[in-house]
Amino acid sequence: MTARAESVARPPALRADLATVRVLVRRAANEILRVPGAAIPGVLAPTIFFVGLTAVFSGLTALRGFDTDTYQSFIVPISLLQGAGFTGAAAGVNLARDIEQGWFDRLLVSPAPRPVLLAGMVASASLRSLIPATFLLAIGFAIGVGWPGLDGLVLALAFVMATGAVAACWGVMIALRFRTQSAAPLMQSGMFVLVLTTTAYAPLDVLQGWLADIARLNPLTQVVEAIRSGFVTGSVSWADAGQGALAVAALLAVLGAIALYQLNRTGRR
């Protein structure tokens, strides 16, 4: 104990930062591995929506604007994004818990840069969003969702992870603002509204009034359409994929910047 902090040999900064992200992801994974029930809400809710809506509204594909006659292929993208939204926003709930229990202070008092701490939380959520996606796709393919091709599948999973990251930034932002798990409904409902006010259950041509206006403006609509093209047509529309990528990148940039701003301001109030 005689050697003191400044004499410690340290790995290069980038390697140390990546190692920090890795340990934060591993800690988040502990919750899934050691308390598997923690993953159930993020899996169950979108699956129930998916199966239930497919059963009730399968006849909608007869309307104009639907490019498929299997409603489950049409709505599977929205269920995937719902799962990502729930799971991602749970990062905010977990952060609020960590703030309340004092664990977050352990991170804040360490020399790890704030953007690295945020990256750890977001990366954890992004990876966790693959759990409901895997479950949903297994159910979906079993009940007739069209095969999107390998590239379509990879693209869908990439968008799921990106949406999980967006939701995590939103959740972190709310958690840092309110610093209590009582804000969990706001974290979850925010993503719920963002996902549902897209072309979630019907094409843009079929939507009317305020919902059509909002869906047109909602950047997540681009993501939904990008994923949907693979499941509905069996091949990826790279034009839609590009627009979707731009939209999700913009969301990530804006919400990530706000979350980081909030993180840097921690301790001022």
Place this chain on the structure above:
Amino acid sequence: MPAIEVTGLEREFEGGIRAVDGVDLEVAAGGIYAFLGPNGAGKTTTVRMLTTLLRPTGGSARVAGHEVIAEAAAVRRSIGVALQEAALDPLMTGRELIALQATLHGLGGGEGRRRGGALLERVGLSGAADRRVGTYSGGMRRRLDLAAALVHEPRVLFLDEPTTGLDPVSRKAIWEEVAALNREGATVFLTTQYLEEADRLADRVGIIARGRIVAEGTPGSLKAEVGHPHLEIGLAEGSIERAEGIGAAFGRLQPARDGKVLVELEGGATQVARVVRALDDAGLAVESLELVEPTLDDVFVAKTGEHIEAGASGEPAAAPAAADGEGSARA
């Protein structure tokens, strides 16, 4: 260079609540400084500012030579922190927690594992290292938290109420570890509401009440400020009046209590033997003798007119005989 320098430190929260109101203090490198005060006095708020968790709203503070706002990252590299509620993830094992802490401080995997293993051994948790923290007792959690705070070998160690809620055995184990760390060169800043803890561990004590430091100095000098030790004499047989006459030669008589003679020894504890000899020479049989030192609670009372909450002290107001030769000595 002092390890901690604080000038006019202030923290006002939303709503105008001033938790810390112009604190000045200096902690020498290699010292143990105890910040003593009741709940809500401003101890934790001060620690949170010194550890960069909370931004001061006034004044300045330097820790390990670095300014806490402008050089926050450098401060964080130099300090170890164990906060009031041991912030541990119950799902992780002790070994995983230490490894995570090492990584947060930029230590490579091998180095982190080596130091983690040594620290777990040091705090007596090797056998429980692969158990989940959720199964640990309160004392084990505190020791793990302490080990985690040490993994990067900090120059300055902040311990916020490190023994609150612990049983006496666990408390003693933490005290021994803190003293050992200090002997190895770490500067320790600890907050406590336990009088005995401050008295026993610290070489300087700051007493805080309502956000202000009301007294500061070595435990001995603070207690000396509020008076001399009292000698309480119980007689087996003989006249109390005669005993009072003898006692008066050594200091001011205090009103008798429970049939015992009470003398404030102006010459301090060194006069006890002379008093006993004088009583013996006068043929008075002494049944009991108790030397009652002023306590830090007496200092607190003298400065604020209030006691440190009785429930918080955890110990009788008089320090026990075992505490560094001070406190009560029974004959």
